[in-house]
Amino acid sequence: MSGDQQRADARRFLLGHVGTVSSDEAVEAFAGALSPRAHFPARRTILRRGERPRVATLLVSGMACRHADGRDGYRQLLSLQLPGDFLDLHAMPLGRLDHDVATLSDVEVVTVAHDALEALFARFPDLERRLWFSTLLDGAMHREWIFRIGRLEAIGRIAHLLCETDARLAAVGLAANGRFEFPLTQQDVGEACGLTSVHVNRTVRRLREGGLADLRDREVRILDRARLAALGEFTGEYLHLPPRAA
Amino acid sequence: MSGDQQRADARRFLLGHVGTVSSDEAVEAFAGALSPRAHFPARRTILRRGERPRVATLLVSGMACRHADGRDGYRQLLSLQLPGDFLDLHAMPLGRLDHDVATLSDVEVVTVAHDALEALFARFPDLERRLWFSTLLDGAMHREWIFRIGRLEAIGRIAHLLCETDARLAAVGLAANGRFEFPLTQQDVGEACGLTSVHVNRTVRRLREGGLADLRDREVRILDRARLAALGEFTGEYLHLPPRAA
DNA sequence: CGCGATATTGATATAGATCAACTAATGTGG
């Protein structure tokens, strides 16, 4: 039971993002190092800035985010974390977390002790490279967020966020035909894009009325991917995903 | 001659950012893998999006930046690269570069072939971890840039950029008493902070008149570090530097 | 039912963009 689930979780991570298949032996060993699943409710801070985690946490279901807090209490989302993403792997080489991690929906996670990863690296040297790779994807997304917030106007920022999320979710089988669950409130979207919730509200409406995308009731439908991508100046190259099936 | 220079370059990287000292043997081996120094003039694109580099490029002197280009031709700086920084190390695990790299001043670089790094990893396993760490620092800075652009107003963004650059340059001995060379034009600062050059001009003046920082003639003088840091909501923790000497 | 979150809408304010000169410094070729 639990063994199967762990194998599935291991595969989701090891295959979801990179495309090449690890040896069965490596998948098996990685799965063996995973904790049982743990649950957290929506809208809870689960990792805090300054902590020195001794385990790495892998998101299995639901959505979470990394965020920084400003003096005035406002927060800035730094990334959206989707199933298959490590929430805090960078804290392993870095030592300390430099931001908080909070859930957006109910989530399930599994953990792997840093020690166990070290042992796995010794046995399967390319595992370390794969984890390095996965933290570099975070970096690539960060760069894209800088571009998005720095250079796009409101409608483009939101379009870009939706395109990116669609592409990432599709890669792990959680979006089909441009339709996916999206637990962020308009306030959250604003915190991701450097906008107020009022302006997000008006901009989301423009996207809907323009026939580009419909975001409501915690669900997104992308109506015209080509025009949405053009608006958000989005190309998914930086995600290093295999070419889209659909 | 050249051997000494390479050893110095190797040390600058290996010691500059991490604090712990590598074995002499490792430094020696790393130095031995470095190319002779190469020069590039200011304001030249030296690495292009889409390239698949086969060497990693280490900046030895001068300043460079990573940047993305928008449809309208405007560019967004994604990071500032200082002496001791790798410009494209992330392209080694990632495969392709997802952004351009351009010089801001005249620069000197050295390169190390990816193959040579692989061989070094086999001999000195913690070297790989150290390079992973250094790419994670880029990620930490990216996150801070997202916060800066998303949540701070113009004067705070520029204050933050100056604080960050001061801290990083001080760590490699290129800033003293809050004074350092800074080859960015006001246009460049705008491209880093998501502002127009006109607004940068007015904002820099406010910093000067407020006695916070003086940026002119390609040189920065930080006049009141505490107030500047408060304005930019800057704490250097994310840089993972040893505590400031001064 | 009534409360707390979220979404929606309208009125108004403002930070920063845009447009347009103009100045200062630097370089260049004749």
Add this chain to the structure above:
DNA sequence: CCACATTAGTTGATCTATATCAATATCGCG
């Protein structure tokens, strides 16, 4: 060594995207 082009910086006038403030609507939920 001057005429001229080029780049960076400065300043002023105006415009606009987005923020702010405030009220109302909706809805799941205890």
